[in-house]
Structures are given as C-alpha cells and as structure tokens.
Amino acid sequence: MDDKFDVIIIGGGIAGCTSALLLARAGVNVLLLERAEQAGGKNISGGRLYSYSLETILPGFAQSAPVERQIAQEKLSLLTHESSVTMDYRHPEFAQDATSYSVLRARFDPWLMEQAQNAGAQCLTGVQVDALIQENGAVCGIQIGEDRLDARVVVLAEGANSLLAEQHQLVKKPQPHTMGIGVKEVLALPQSRLEERFSLENNQGTAWLFAGEAIAGKAGGGFLYTNRDTLSLGLVCNLSVVSNGKNTLPQMLENFKQHPLLRPLLKETELLEYGAHLIPEGGINALNPPFGAGYLIAGDAAGFCVNAGHTVRGMDLAVISAQAVANTLTVALQKDDFSTTSLATYQAHLENSTLWAVLKQYRSLPDTLLQNPRYFAEYPQMTSDILRELFEINRHPAPPLRSILWKHARRAGLITLFKDLIRGARSL
Amino acid sequence: MKTEVKLSKNHYVIDENQPHIIPADHPDRQILRQLVNVCPAGLYQLNPDGSLSFDYHGCLECGSCRLLCDEKTLARWRYPAAGYGVTFRFG
Numbered sequence: 459m460d461d462k463f464d465v466i467i468i469g470g471g472i473a474g475c476t477s478a479l480l481l482a483r484a485g486v487n488v489l490l491l492e493r494a495e496q497a498g499g500k501n502i503s504g505g506r507l508y509s510y511s512l513e514t515i516l517p518g519f520a521q522s523a524p525v526e527r528q529i530a531q532e533k534l535s536l537l538t539h540e541s542s543v544t545m546d547y548r549h550p551e552f553a554q555d556a557t558s559y560s561v562l563r564a565r566f567d568p569w570l571m572e573q574a575q576n577a578g579a580q581c582l583t584g585v586q587v588d589a590l591i592q593e594n595g596a597v598c599g600i601q602i603g604e605d606r607l608d609a610r611v612v613v614l615a616e617g618a619n620s621l622l623a624e625q626h627q628l629v630k631k632p633q634p635h636t637m638g639i640g641v642k643e644v645l646a647l648p649q650s651r652l653e654e655r656f657s658l659e660n661n662q663g664t665a666w667l668f669a670g671e672a673i674a675g676k677a678g679g680g681f682l683y684t685n686r687d688t689l690s691l692g693l694v695c696n697l698s699v700v701s702n703g704k705n706t707l708p709q710m711l712e713n714f715k716q717h718p719l720l721r722p723l724l725k726e727t728e729l730l731e732y733g734a735h736l737i738p739e740g741g742i743n744a745l746n747p748p749f750g751a752g753y754l755i756a757g758d759a760a761g762f763c764v765n766a767g768h769t770v771r772g773m774d775l776a777v778i779s780a781q782a783v784a785n786t787l788t789v790a791l792q793k794d795d796f797s798t799t800s801l802a803t804y805q806a807h808l809e810n811s812t813l814w815a816v817l818k819q820y821r822s823l824p825d826t827l828l829q830n831p832r833y834f835a836e837y838p839q840m841t842s843d844i845l846r847e848l849f850e851i852n853r854h855p856a857p858p859l860r861s862i863l864w865k866h867a868r869r870a871g872l873i874t875l876f877k878d879l880i881r882g883a884r885s886l
Numbered sequence: 887m888k889t890e891v892k893l894s895k896n897h898y899v900i901d902e903n904q905p906h907i908i909p910a911d912h913p914d915r916q917i918l919r920q921l922v923n924v925c926p927a928g929l930y931q932l933n934p935d936g937s938l939s940f941d942y943h944g945c946l947e948c949g950s951c952r953l954l955c956d957e958k959t960l961a962r963w964r965y966p967a968a969g970y971g972v973t974f975r976f977g
Contacts, residue, residue, distance in 0.1 A: 493965060499973045500947060563977030586968040619949030621965070632953060639950045641926040643892070644976040688976065701920035701954055708889045708928050731976045732892035734926035734948040 463489045463580075464791055466600055466609035468587050468622060470497040471563075473757025473776035473783075474615035475570040475581075476515065480784035482579035486791060489607070490574065490581040491600070497583060498567030501617070502642060502735040504770055505562065505683040505690040506665055510555040511777035511812070516573060523569050525559035526685035527663025528552075531656070534768055535719060536838035537671040537680075542719040543841045560663045560683040560690065561773075562644070590626050590753070596796065597626075597752030611752055611796045613783055615776075618736035618758040628753065629746040635698040636740025636824070638678065638765060641711050642692030645727035649687040655723060656684055667768065670838030671717065678834070679767070680714050682723070689727060691715070694737060694765065737772070738763040741824045742817040748779075748808070749786075749801040756783050762813060764820050775813045782807035826885040832878055840866050889928040893944040901970040905942045907951070908962040913938065917959050921951045947971055 465481055467474045470492030478490040494500040506529065512519055520528070535544040571581050591599035591606060599608040614623050618637070623629040647655070656664045668680035678695035693711050700707050715724055738744070738761040748760040756762075757776035764771045786804040790796055808814050847862045867875055918938055921930040927946050931939040945966075952963040965971065 493968055495969065495973060498977050500971075501977050502974060503977070564974045565977070567977070584968045586965060619947075619952065621949075634953055637950075637953055639924060639926065639948065697924065697950055697953060701924045703923060706923050706928065707926050708892075712887070729887065729892060729895050731895055731974060732889075732926075732946075733896075733972075733974055733977065734946040734950070736949050736953070 462608040462610075463487050464610050465489070465613060465787060466491065466607060467613040467615055468600065469615035469617060469757075469759070470494070470571055470581065470583065471501050471567060471615060471617060471757060471776065472570065472773045473759070473780050474613070475567065475574050476512070476777050476780035477613055477615060477756060477783045478574035478579035478581065479570075479577050480515065480780060481787060482574060482577035484784065484788045485578075486788065488579045489609070490571070490579055491585045491587055491602075492571070492581070492583045493586045495584045496564070496568055497571040497581070498564040499583075501563040501567055502640070502733040503561070503563055503773060504640060504642065504681050504692065504694070505560050505685070506558055506770070507561045507566070508558045508771060508774040511774045511781070513555045515777065515781070520557070520559055524565040525561050527560045527658070527661055529558045529560060529665045529683075530662035531658070531664045533664060533666040535666065535668045535670075536841055537668055537717055537719065538839050538842045539671050540718060541842045541846065542717070543838070543845055544719075558665070560665070560685050562685060562688070562690070587622060590622060592626065592752070595751055597750070610794075611754070611787060611790065611801075613754050613756055613787075614759050615756045615780075616759050618738050618763075620755075620759040623755060623759060628750060629755065629759075632738070632740065632744065632761075633698075634701060635696060636738065636744040637697045638694045638737035638739040639697050639700060639707065639734065640692055640694040640737050641707055641734045642690055642732070643711075643729055644685075644731040644733075645689045645691055645724065646730050647687060647689055647727045652684060652687060652689070658684065667770075668714070668719075669767065670834055680720075681770070682720075688730060689724070691724065694770070696739065697736075737765065737770075739765045739824060742821045743824070745817075747805070749798070749804045751798045751801070752796050754783050754786065754801060754804050756780055762817070764816055764823075766820050766823060771816065775816065778811050778813040779808065782811060782813075820885065823885045826881045830878065830881075832874070833882060836870060837878075840870055890944070893927055896944075896946075897973045897975055898944070899970050899973070900943055901966055904967060904970075906962070906964050906966045906971070907940075907942045907945065907960060909938055909940050910957065910959055910961045913955075913959040917955045920954050921959070924950045924954060926950070945972065
C-alpha cells in the first residue's frame with residue numbers, strides 16, 4: 459500500500475462507495491475504509507433506493523445489482539387506535555430513471571463497493587479509524603491505532619452518528635430534535651405468499667408508510683417495504699419526541715405490529731434481524747458547513763436526508779453528494795489546493811444539484827409538520843370518524859356527507875384546520 | 887416479542903474486555919429515563935431503587951443514547967473495535 463493517498467474516504471456506505479467509484483474512475487489514488495468486516499455490515503436503511511441519481515453513474519445498475527423489488531405500489535395509511543384510512547397508488551410503467559427499489563444494505567453495499575474496486579479504488583473493511591490527523595489547521599490523514607495514513611484530502615462519509623467529525627469539531631453534535639431514530643425488523647415470508655399477500659407480480663414491490671397511531675400519535679411513522687422474500691418493517695420517530703414520551707421505542711414497535719391493519723400482513727412471518735439507525739431529519743436549517751481545510755463531508759454525516767412524510771430520501775441524496783465530492787476533488791487535486799476556499803466549490807456543486815433543491819423545498823417541514831401533533835393524532839382520527847359515518851349503515855337514516863364534513867370540521871376548529879391545511883401544504 | 891429475543895436473532899461478536907459504552911457513576915435520573923425510552927435494544931433499565939442496569943451486549947450501535955446526553959451520563963461512547971459488535975446480514 460502507498461503510504462500517501464490522494465483521497466482517503468471514511469465509511470463504506472452509499473456516499474463513501476460512490477465517491478470512491480467516481481474518484482477512481484477519474485484516475486485518483488483513493489482509499490476507502492469501512493469499520494464493518496463487510497461493506498453494509500453496520501448499515502441499516504428503511505430500505506428504498508430512488509434510482510435516478512445512481513442511474514447517471516451506473517446506467518442500468520439494477521440489472522446486475524442485488525436489489526430486492528422494483529416498487530410498483532405506494533400505500534399511505536393513517537392509523538387510529540383501531541381503524542385505518544389507506545391511499546393506494548399503482549404506478550404506470552416507469553420512466554427509466556424514475557424507478558425505485560427496495561434494498562437490503564448488507565446485500566447492496568458490498569456490490570457497490572465492488573464497483574468502486576473494479577474502477578480502481580482500494581477498499582479495506584474491518585478498519586476502524588480512531589482519529590483524523592490535522593496539521594496547520596488542515597486535515598491531512600487518519601490514525602488507526604498506532605498507524606498513520608496520510609492523504610491530501612479526507613472525505614468523511616461515516617453516517618448519521620458522525621463521531622469523527624464531532625471529535626474534531628468539524629460539525630456540532632446534533633440536537634435530539636433534529637434526529638430521528640428508526641427501528642426495523644426484517645421478517646421472512648416465502649416469495650409466493652408475499653406476492654399473494656401484497657397483490658404483487660414478478661419483481662414488483664410495495665412501499666407502505668403509516669402515520670398516526672403508528673407511534674402513538676407522535677411525529678413520525680411506520681414503514682413496510684416488500685423485499686424478495688422478506689419484509690422490512692419499522693418505525694421512525696423523532697428522538698426528542700420518543701425520549702420524552704410515555705412508551706419505550708421497542709414497545710411502540712410492538713404496538714404498531716399489533717394494529718389490526720398490520721397484524722394480518724405479518725402473520726406467520728419469522729424475524730430474521732432487528733436493527734436501528736439514526737436519521738438526520740433537521741433539514742437544511744440543521745446543516746453544518748460540509749467542508750473545511752483538507753476535508754469534505756458527504757451523505758448522512760452531512761445531514762443530507764429528507765423525511766417528507768410520504769417519501770423518505772437519504773440514499774439518493776448520498777449519491778448526489780458523492781458526485782459533488784468527485785467534481786470538487788478532481789479539480790482540487792489538479793490544483794493541489796485543499797484550502798477551505800478551494801473546497802468551498804463543494805458547497806457550490808451541492809447548491810446547483812437536485813439535493814439542494816430538495817432540501818430547500820422541505821426547509822420548513824421539520825418545524826411545521828413534524829412539530830405539530832395534530833397531523834399525527836387528531837387528523838387521522840377525524841378522517842377515520844368521517845369515513846366511519848359514511849360507511850356505517852344502521853337503522854338510523856345516514857346523515858348527508860356535507861353535514862358529516864361540517865360537523866367534524868367544526869369540532870376540529872375551522873380556523874386551526876384551515877391554518878394547518880395551508881401550513882402543511884406549504885411545507886410540502 | 888421481547889426485545890432480548892429479537893436481539894438473539896442478530897449476529898454479534900462481543901468484546902468481553904472492552905465495553906464500548908460505559909455509564910457514568912452518578913447519572914441524572916431524568917436523562918436516564920430518556921435513554922430507557924429511546925434505546926431500541928432496551929439496554930438501559932431503571933431498577934426500583936433508582937439505580938441503572940446497563941448491558942452493552944446487544945447494542946445496535948445506533949448512537950441515539952449518545953445524542954441524548956453528555957459524559958455526565960455516559961462516561962464513554964465509542965464504536966466497538968474493528969471485528970466486534972453487531973454485523974447486519976440484511977441491513
């Protein structure tokens with residue numbers, strides 16, 4: 459191994475591997491270090507990868523990558539304690555770059571790392587980086603035990619729980635309300651039964667999100683993704699909300715699984731794995747500058763993640779930030795300039811990308827939607843009550859729809875309802 | 887299903903000599919209650935006498951406990967050494 463690399467990347471997730479791939483393609487001498495024994499061994503994600511960004515780097519990747527199912531069906535459910543209201547959408551034929559796939563990271567990440575290696579990146583797994591080395595105020599290498607590896611520039615892609623960046627004061631420790639905690643079970647279900655249960659054919663998959671009683675009316679929600687012969691089932695909840703709540707997170711997950719909508723879907727499944735992961739959800743207002751002398755920060759470590767309620771995006775944004783890393787560093791390496799001013803082009807590349815547009819679009823979401831319990835408790839209940847009155851037939855004459863709607867709207871408070879509607883619509 | 891049963895499905899290599907998380911001696915009860923609520927592996931438990939039971943075996947390495955407190959509650963929080971800790975086979 460050379461003792462000095464052009465670029466050392468810390469973290470073998472989507473951001474790290476994609477950065478390594480692009481830099482190696484550009485002829486850069488790049489080393490990627492991952493603390494798990496195998497790529498993906500420490501990585502968890504809810505499990506849905508929007509393909510458009512990776513498609514530009516690895517066209518047609520899903521034909522050879524170990525993806526699980528192509529998402530053809532979107533479901534969104536509002537839950538009350540014992541009822542549910544579900545929106546169910548089936549996609550027409552996808553445009554090629556508009557597809558998305560359910561993925562399991564312990565399968566997907568090794569493949570992505572292999573693409574980086576094939577392009578010429580050196581990737582080492584089972585390596586824990588203990589510290590960064592800084593000289594004259596610039597990051598210039600890393601420390602592993604007694605060993606030191608020098609680099610012209612270091613990319614931190616160590617994920618949402620970004621210890622190294624914090625340890626060296628490159629970022630501030632995230633506030634609990636800017637982070638979500640996700641728990642997830644992987645449940646085995648034979649392929650034919652899974653397809654029958656979710657009305658799927660061939661390689662089609664379902665992505666299903668749940669709000670409302672999923673987490674006791676708190677900000678957050680549940681998710682269920684169909685994989686080839688497993689389900690990814692879990693909850694995401696804001697860290698400050700669950701820490702101050704009444705139930706423990708494991709108990710909330712158990713309650714969720716007992717909901718009458720969920721229980722039949724999970725029947726006769728077998729638990730294969732239980733995992734958890736932090737999710738940056740503070741949005742653009744919670745970001746630290748993702749660059750400085752001798753370093754760039756990418757993916758979850760930089761907080762590039764958006765939870766919009768109906769979609770959760772992190773992996774596609776990680777790919778975009780990796781593209782910005784590569785664009786920045788190929789120029790910086792040519793100029794041999796890794797000063798803060800030189801690496802500030804990273805910010806410019808990010809701001810010119812879809813990533814920034816997405817972060818900007820949802821900038822008020824963390825403060826409005828996620829902090830307003832009415833969206834997660836009262837409105838699911840109201841929707842459910844309206845539908846119950848509409849569908850429940852008994853010996854009394856049914857009230858007309860307009861009076862049902864009027865009654866419930868008045869009960870919720872017309873002005874509050876109107877304001878929340880506008881605010882909710884604006885933040886999306 | 888109990889959390890311990892769920893954790894037993896995971897693949898772990900435990901570093902018996904080196905706990906990667908060590909609670910402080912006299913942590914704040916209010917904060918401990920938050921850790922009890924949040925830890926997805928249920929590793930923090932408050933005893934009736936108010937003391938803390940903590941076991942680093944079964945840790946999912948999510949880092950949520952770390953974000954909720956400082957060294958007054960957790961004297962150490964680091965990742966398990968290379969080769970140790972949880973390995974996700976699905977992820």
